[in-house]
Amino acid sequence: MKPRLVLDQDDVLAATHDYLADIVFNEFGTGLSRETFDTAPFQEILSADDQKRLYKKIHEVGFFRHIPVKPQAVEVVRALSQKYDIFVATAAMEFPNSFREKYDWLMQHFDFLGCKNFVFCGSKNIINADILIDDMAYNLEAFEGRGLLFDAVHNRQIEGHQRVMNWEEIEKLLN
């Protein structure tokens, strides 16, 4: 039996932060440079009003449907699927309107995994697998197997987890 590898969707497979940063930079008129959003989390640099506006954007119909895939994610996941039984587990319960969009996004980009390998959940402590790649440290802490922290602006200060910077690095590490 292949070892089971579980992948988070947002900010692991999907370039969610970058997509949001583009929206804020192009539409919010904050006066901040685009690069600023690559170095600090939104909550540290946006006003309370802009944070509310961002929250609304995320909850808009269609938001999750149009997020670009992270560079090399499709190719590396496809390669790793020879060696691992791959699942995608995403915390969709916080965004009940996103279920169908997240499903359609996964079917568009990762249909080769099969929809039976998609999991929409709240806490990831319910996941039974060998390896979890996630950008949220609390998901890795809830998980019983080996955790890899996918680098993101909002986790750059966090220590204590093995960090992976991109999909090329994951391929070298796991393939």
Add this chain to the structure above:
Amino acid sequence: MKPRLVLDQDDVLAATHDYLADIVFNEFGTGLSRETFDTAPFQEILSADDQKRLYKKIHEVGFFRHIPVKPQAVEVVRALSQKYDIFVATAAMEFPNSFREKYDWLMQHFDFLGCKNFVFCGSKNIINADILIDDMAYNLEAFEGRGLLFDAVHNRQIEGHQRVMNWEEIEKLLN
């Protein structure tokens, strides 16, 4: 830490078969008595055309939203939640239009569990828990913990699993 108890949604929490049987009896004009549907699975007693019609019904918008709760399910799950960490895991990936309806149904009847404890998945082998109650034997077989088979018309011939007939019995067994 409380032991983790995972409950299937259809035909465990929700009276899905009974709801379908009422629809077939009232709308399909099969000539069969209502009791017939309590003793044999649809695929054994319905014509191929009626099976197709039933399949369409299940995929109609609103189908999952209006299924009644199984008798005593709410009361027993509430009582068991004192002793167990309870999750609901449902094979929603086969019905991508059902995500929101299944979520709304759970929030209506089992909101006390919290939406973070709802899991929409394909295979239940991804679930990390101590006990699973399910009406599908293949889900119990995929699961690594203790499995209880919730009695249903479509599993009555299956042996090799501890069978529970209703929620009163589950309360006596687990509380």
